[in-house]
Amino acid sequence: MTDPILTIKNLTVDLPEGGDRPHAVEKLSVDIAPKEIVCIVGESGSGKSITSFTTMGLLPKALKPSTGEVIFEGQDVLKLSPREHAKLRGSRMAMIFQEPMSALNPCYTVGDQIEEVFEQHTSLSKAERKAKTIKLLDEVQLPEPERIYSSYPHQLSGGQRQRIVIAIALALDPSLLIADEPTTALDLSTQAQILHLFKELREKHSAGIMFVTHDFDVVAEIADKVVVMKEGKIVEQGTAEEVLNRPKHPYTRKLIDAVPRRTGSVNAHMTEKHKVMEVLGLNKTFHTKGTMFKPSRTVHACKDINFIVHRGETLGIVGESGSGKSTLVKCLIRLEDPDSGSVIIDGSDIAQFTPKLLHPYRKSIQIVFQDPYGSLNPRRTIGDQLVEGPINFGEDRAHAMERAKKLMEIVRLEQDALYRYPAQFSGGQRQRICIARALMVEPEVLIADEAVSALDVSVQKEVLKLLNEIRDEMGLTVLFITHDLRVAAQICDNLVVMQNGEIVERGNVDEVFGHPKHDYTKKLLSAQPGQNWNVPDISKLPPVDPALLDQALNQPMGAVR
């Protein structure tokens, strides 16, 4: 093996006093060789981004590396002055970020933003810079490089913008490429393309790649080596083959065990066939007003949507961004008014009800939103927010509070949580609270709109389990909206796949995922990363080495909730 490009030795980065732990990163050591993709995996708060920022010299001012070395091309970058470190950035080491939508300056053309790298680090002429930039745009497989060159970021899609950011990173052929969750914010098919691009680039350039991610399927797709981090420490590292298939550390095992399987669940709980909700021929179009200079545009967000949901069923609505699934949800709960069609609940078509007529039906459909941080009012106690719904429907407060206490038990939170504020809870706990809030008015249908997408995998697994239990115990009907096929496979009985506002495929999970008929479904399935990896059955692995178990028990298990 060749000499490593980057050697991190014993790195410790201190957190400011008053944090939940003294170090953001503790005694971390990693090697990255040329043409090697090293994945750093961990849940949020594990210190994986801090590691990459330290290497790049982009740490926030409050954080300082206290001990250790980060040796890059023979010199310790921690000993460099900020100016010297800046000289390496963009030329010898480069970084790709998670949020392509905001990573580019809206005021300059993307061509200009790529050229800046040449301007800063080389003495090429204007024409040479442009020629190189066009070549780069071609290399990251953007169509019509000349046109893209003079486009502004807002004129490009998320995937295209991420390619621009990659082009910026590749501009001077750096020997180290750091990618911080580069595909997390992208759609499945865009993610597949970008991951493919990474693999190609590794072959063409000889860079070593540090790839930070939380997604084990992505790891399985591209990693050569895996480093698993938890609370600032490395708990396990090894080749991808070893770590993915024979994880040694209990924490790694727990994470891999939480990876959603790609096979459907057995839906034995469905016994009765009582129609709870029926949607018939639902249409919704949006019109942008035309002006003197621009023709009006019509977007068909929902085209002739039909489906039936039975009691106790979980129906998954799967689609990428822009597929119309969010508009459909808004029409179902009447946050948008459908243009035509029916939404029949309990024999009444609520699609065309006036707000007044609609009011009693409001409680029969409840929703849990994606962002557990934004959907609770930070200034009111959990209890206040839970009883608000029932009180609105005429229940007295004391009675509602009693039920709220019972629900806290069902979602596995302490009863005194009712007297606390949202800021005192973690993301997973907040999502449980949101579920409890939705259940307070005893709905018939619970809509989970990307309800687990923002959560770490292990937390995600818990919340999905909870949803399943509640459905079975309460005979609830769940509409599960998601872009994540694996999650859909885990929780849903039946699926509808949406594309451009239309349902293109439907059926039970095994039919749709096992024998997809529509091209779009096939494309979605093939875009799924980590297909060649058979997630190991953790229970069949040899027992954990007792030494590791002791170590794991002595650590506070902050991520287990």
Added chain:
Amino acid sequence: MYIYILKRLGLALLVAFTVSAISFSLLFMAGDPAIAIAGENASMEDIQMVNDRYGFDRPIVVQYFEWLGKAASGDLGNSWYFDLPVSDLIVDRLSVTMLLGLLSISFALLLAIPMGVAAAMKPNSLIDRAALFISVVGQAIPSFWFGLILIVVFSIKLGLVPASGSTSWAHFILPTIVLGYYATPAIMRLTRAGMLEVLSADYIRTARAKGLDSRKIMFKHALRNAIIPVISLAAVQMGFMLGGSIVVESIFALHGAGFLAWESISRNDLPTMQALILIFSMFYIFFTFLADILNAWMDPRLRIA
């Protein structure tokens, strides 16, 4: 971009037209202008004479279009008090006010933007505190008092600059400081807030990851984004300075348009008032238009017509 400019221009013209209609109808809202001219004890014949001369008894619409047509060709009627063509009066006085306005806004921008940027680069530092202090003082001091203090110190005690008049550039120093300082706090605070927000944006991190030097990050990437709302604010401030310079003009006896407005109001000189309102609002519209164009030039997302 051209379509955007055309649309903005069309909009500006419509606003100008509406403002002219309102400013004209002011004449009739204040009561019968013929009686106002002829005086309280005038006979019917006197009033008739005034009506014959000025044509107040014709339909308002006819009078409006006649006035508009004349205004467009530069004829704004005769001042009742000065008995001079209003256009001559205004051209004479406006040059003083325009000069004062431009000097003041430049002073304000040159003081506020560097201060705002410096404050945002090191929040809660000594520089930030000093900038906050300067801006709070500017907000709190009434401009007439500040003006008088400056006159006492710099004209009377030190004898450095003239206290009143508008004959040389030195006469403009104190009024510029007073009027410009008044506009400084808002611009500075907006620059600081904008810079702070932009500096934490993801694209600034991208710029740092490219290894750009900090000067380039500050001025090319951060300031351009932060300055956009400041331009809009400066346009409004500039409009305010033209119309609202009355106090400052009176203190320093600068005979500008603000002073003229005060004179015409106190003397019930309707044609002059009408013309001034029209001119001030035209400038307001012009500066807002200019700010829109500048903003679109700075931020491509605004160019979508």
